[in-house]
Amino acid sequence: MAAKDDYIVEMSDIDKSFPAVHAVDGGQFTLRRGEIHSLIGENGAGKSTMMKMLYGLYRPDGGTIKINGKVMEHLTPGISIGEGIGMVHQEFMLVNDLTVLENVILGFEPKKGVIINFEESRARINKYVETYHMDIQPDKRIDQISVGEAQRVEIIKTLYRGANVLILDEPTAVLTPQECTKFFEILQELRNDGKSIVFISHKLNEVMEISDRITVMRTGKYIATVNKEDTNTTELAKMMVGREVFLSIEKEKANIGAPILELKDIWTSGEKELSKIRGVSFDVRAGEIVGIAGVDGNGQSELIEAVAGLRKVEKGQVILDGQDITNDTPFEARKAGLTHIPEDRNLRGLNRALSIEENLVAWRFEEKPFATGINRNKKEIRKFAEDLIEKFDIRPTEPTVITQSLSGGNAQKIVVAREVDADGKLLIASQPSRGVDIGAIESIRKILNAVKKEGKGILLVSADLEEVLALSDRIVVMYEGRIMGIVDSEDATSDNVGLLMLGERLDEKEKEVS
């Protein structure tokens, strides 16, 4: 096990500024041989920046980085890799059209003359697969494998390059609870084998489960390093945010009214599959939050797009408050009272090249008083934007700031502000807290609950099961385009919902194994 002062990495007094931000200010980080060390903090706390400096992607403005006891002056990714540092980025760096095997050896191919020695590479890869029980299929193309598997490929890739230190940037964001469990087993085996792991995350439960030590950062500053035994999630959350956080809002008994949204036997096609959604029916009633749980890519996105008029409904009916809005244009759906926080705020939710005010007024820019005829009334728009910025606590408060420069949380608040202010009958909230910091998650959840209390229907989709459980009154579980089950919130646990998320077939398989 880890010897106390056997540090493989020591980073002290690290300082790093970007043009707009002082990203890291006095950063401290040490890593022992054979430990899992979590680095936690909100978005923009500087965790990724710290690790990118260790990996040689950024050069620190000040401070020292020691690897294996040597002071590293001019670190580049090449030198870092040479020193045994490996990084798995949040977005996988894999070539979709190549096979798993080719991806792993890319750039470090064992050669026989000028020919790649595939036998040797296969043997080396199999060694890792066996040692750490990582299932991968070396001959599948990357676009044919699941996200979880792609992640294992990334880890094998770094190991293959001789990494002793693995930096994992938010690795669990894409995994189901069951996949996570398996993933953690792999991490433990890696640790037991003497590898050191840096685990970047903001999911505190996971951090408590897997770490030996935990370092907390907040707004670029080093806060503390603690042993897992000496802390708990509440304390960690407090250190991260700088104050008490209440994510688990007391769920008030829903005051349920008439159905607002009725889906009747919806069929729709996906990008690749002809029938991505196959006969989905359920309803959302006034004053309740219905959560859709499911592993990403099981049709949730397509279903929401079909409801919102962004994807063609091939069969079935979408009824909003008694009005048939099947295959209406997005504009007509909005007029009928549908509001929608889209899952990808950078693609649909925001026009990142435009300012906060332009984004806030985006769906009503042609209405009075924001326009008279075709002339836009900048003053009215400004006033409207300032109101919303204040009401929803968007920062910066300057309406003319381009949204591209905003943090994830504040960018998302713009979308939330616009859609909630639109005052529709139904609010679709798709991944409302993806990639935003804890403070913003807290306020977004509060807002959703307030909307529910006003007697509106909310359809919530989230890849974060904890979020679905925390907010929903009913939970619809989707698997491969079908509804696996609808669970009342009282009966829902991450176990039973998690199993439904994997579909019955997998369910049976697991029983066989155990």
Add this chain to the structure above:
Amino acid sequence: MAEKKNNPYITLLLTLLLSMVVGAIFMLVLGFKPFDAYVQLFKGAFVGKVNLGTTLQKFVPILLTGVGFAVASKVGCFNAGIEGELYLGAITAAWAGHYLPKMPAFLHILVCLVLAMIVGALWAAIPAILKVKWDVNEICVCILSTYVAKFFTSWLCNGPLSAKTGMPQTPAVHENIMLTQIMKPSQANTGLFIAFIVVAAVIWLLYRSTVGYKFLTVGLNSAHADYMGINSKKVVIQGMMLSGALGGIAGTIEVLGVYGYFLDNFSLNIANDGMLSSMIVWNDIRLVPLMAFFVASLKAGALSMERFAGVPRSIVDTITAIFIIFATMETLFHFLYKKKKTKEEKAAMTINAAPAGSEKGGKKDE
């Protein structure tokens, strides 16, 4: 994250100086005197009524086609077909100016303009519709349709609309609708003012009206526009049509202000100069007039440089080409800003209370 644009005026000025230096080196190598050449170039473009007038006359169509190109780029289209729209607009104006019955001059000019705009707009709608309906690359369609437009006008002015004077041209338009010359004996005309009004209107439309907001939204992020309830396909077609209409206006001013008739193949790639003027300034409509004026002065001055300093005109094309190369290297003068930037940005940081995610904003989210 995309590189931020620094002060565009300074960058353009430095680019200009640098390309002139390189141009000078070329001239030295070829055995000319660069200083004399530049003096003549400058004189030929600005000194004296005729020279300045010629510059202004060349400026107008470059400006209009440049703004036209920039408008299309705002909805995400590369309108390589402005030349064709200019030709069709020109021949429409020539036709309307000759064949329509007599009417008050002002009204007649307006009719010519409007008809040319409609023709230009419809012509530009073809690539746009093909693009949004069937995902056909608009650049290909534009380039090909320009040939069609050129040959079609060529046939018209040699055949059905020929003045039958032995020259490939249409009959002259009514004398009274010719745009007034403002700097005789040069060919500069009141079309200059029409162009200014049109450009001002376009700038207003883009940045102050709901129509322009739709253009910008669709051009920057069409998925967002669709989700917001804007029909992005319709907007793309509208943007291209406006672009084509501007080409039509350029053609009209050439006919009513300079020639008085449609002359076969008269344009000699005016629209290409317009496109370049727009692209060099990153399709920023507010900078296009500056760039168009610069290109026009080069064109106008080149002749006198050749005549009086003996430097071949093609050296100007070389300088223009070098200029384009440098101008497209957006980070060329980046080092100048580095120091200043950190100061500025720090100041900006105090305003943006919580900008901590800005570096990551793009990459981390999702």
